[in-house]
Amino acid sequence: MRPAPGGCCCRRPPRPNGCVANGEVRNGYVKSSAAAGQIHHVTQNGGLYKRPFIEAFEETPMLVAVLTYVGYGVLTLFGYLRDFLRHWRIEKCHHATEREEQKDFVSLYQDFENFYTRNLYMRIRDNWNRPICSVPGARVDIMERQSQDYNWSFKYTGNVIKGVINMGSYNYLGFARNTGACQEAAAKVLEDYGVGVCSTRQEIGNLDKHEELEKLVARFLGVEAAMAYGMGFATNSMNIPALVGKGCLILSDELNHASLVLGARLSGATIRVFKHNNMQSLEKLLKDAIVYGQPRTRRPWKKILILVEGIYSMEGSIVRLPEVIALKKKYKAYLYLDEAHSIGALGPTGRGVVDYFGLDPEDVDVMMGTFTKSFGASGGYIGGRKELVRYLRTHSHSAVYAASLSPPVAEQIVTSMKCIMGQDGTTLGKECVQQLAENTRYFRRRLKEMGFIIYGNEDSPVVPLMLYMPAKIGAFGREMLKRNVGVVVVGFPATPIIESRARFCLSAAHTKEILDTALKEIDEVGDLLQLKYSRHRLVPLLDRPFDETTYEETED
């Protein structure tokens, strides 16, 4: 049963100061009512968490939810009307249809599956795919475009909107630059090696740059060995099938990225989903898996792999890594941690979520991450024990079939990683990490004070701001661009139907002045569009507005 709001969600009676009794592992939450009647849910599990873990997901106000459905209802009705007009040729049809001769064949285009794209997405399409024409640093130049036929086609006016404050790029440490040490090193390597590798790692595409990079990554993460790939998405989707197969069990978080989901499905293993960041749900699944084994034969599972991410980019939440590791050790499962957004962005030395919680990297069996976000390059890596990396070199599809990292890109990663580690002799890396943490805290605090609903953990540099209503998605994007701030907005079906949001990604390259300007504009647009929904009624962490019971697809 859902605990009453205000009830404590512990399994054992808590002590007043939150300590554990005789040092055993506990999975409870202690609610400490803070000042001004706000309910802060700070989990302090004695030995597990060394710092307060403050995560909040405020519940949607009921009036806002009802109005959101009204909005979607109106748009759906008008969508049906426009489809009717297009079908009877009263109106010109812009989308793809079959030729006249093929009308009697089995249909090539699923018209109804494009309903949403045609009738809702097209109306606000100018907020996405905006062409930028400069390096995506703290400020970016965007090419201006106009549409005469309601976003079905765009024309460039020839103007360039210069100096747009960039709140959308995953540029956490500010390494997306076209000047400085990284750029000079990459330019030199470009002169020596060229751009293309023209082969896979296994054939003749294994450069000394790659070996250097992998050694450096292993040292950075604190693991025995690492392997680098050319594409972050492909790292997940091609390596999970190499690690698990039929007869194995994958326990995947509800909000995992599409690359993890794709990799899990391609592997052929059984997938069970646990509620987002919910350790009770994960423990229950682990227990059931070990007690009941495989579905029909009741044999034990060959392997149990837990897939989690460091920072979830759409929610801004951070994984409860200490508890996951405690569970993994207790039930002898393996852990695959995807640090795409958290590497470089969390932790006092920028070494990711393991560093943030002060844990031992050897507890995580497979540490995966990408170089796209904090290192200003592209590609992904997997780190772990020597045997794991040796196995992946021969068995991973990415290593065997995909072209390897381009040399200037590898050099960019090497230089930026050395900078973060402090090995280039400056304190630039440390300052960037600290600046990002300060920016995060400042930005989140200011937005909360203004009254917006912000999801996620206090320390996460990804800040989703809730918009809810479909028309506000388009209006927010456009109004912010008018005020020279570029944001990324997301709506249904990428998010649950009422939870459309704008997602800000903070960067160490943002100075306080830039953040203040951006906050001022967000404040203005928030007043204009009435986005300040927050009533400071924080929902207890276990009472997140997800269903009590989730139904899953049965496996055929």
Place this chain on the structure above:
Amino acid sequence: MNVGTAHSEVNPNTRVMNSRGIWLSYVLAIGLLHVVLLSIPFVSVPVVWTLTNLIHNLGMYIFLHTVKGTPFETPDQGKARLLTHWEQMDYGVQFTASRKFLTITPIVLYFLTSFYTKYDHIHFILNTVSLMSVLIPKLPQLHGVRIFGINKY
């Protein structure tokens, strides 16, 4: 494939009816429909109630039991393309909370309509036929069944 998704739900249509506030919106929509019909001049109250009942059941039949598939692309290559929204709800699990709610609402509306039309014969026949048309497709035995091949593809 939706790359930037905030959930790993394969078919969001299955969870729409469980979202926050949708039951309230549904009841409010019925109320609004009734108020609008009441404001039409020269129409008596029994006729208004019968009209509410008929329009509500017609709308429910169209949106839950006629329209098939999803209005967006799903990553499961169209597994639900031939299923109506009712069949997609909660991945086909029967007797969930939303299904019970959507079954009870037409029945409650029917009771109210019968009361307000004073059990007149013609109104009774119309309302009962309409109620049957909306209750029968909800039976678990008719999950995926297409009578006479109507609405199969």
Place this chain on the structure above:
Amino acid sequence: MLHFRLRTETSGMDCQPFSLITRDRLCNLEEPTMDFRHVKNYLSWLYYQYQIISCCAVLEPWEQSMFNTILLTIFAMVVYTAYVFIPIHVRLAWEFFSKICGYHSTISS
């Protein structure tokens, strides 16, 4: 449990009158001639809110006109019916309840 309350629209009445066409922000409200402009700005801000919430803002102009016409017609009908019928209903309800209270008082006396 249904928790909702209407937010009081205080932010519309502060010293930042809204204007879609121009971006000038006038904060002084001392002159009496500014009241009319202030009211006009507030009304256009309110209309913009209505457009945003009902998704009219993303519809094409002819769709907007159609939607507004239908909505206004329905609203006019509802208001007219309410004006005609609600006093009658209120009077009937009042008589009904006073009859009950009268019945009680005759019983008690």
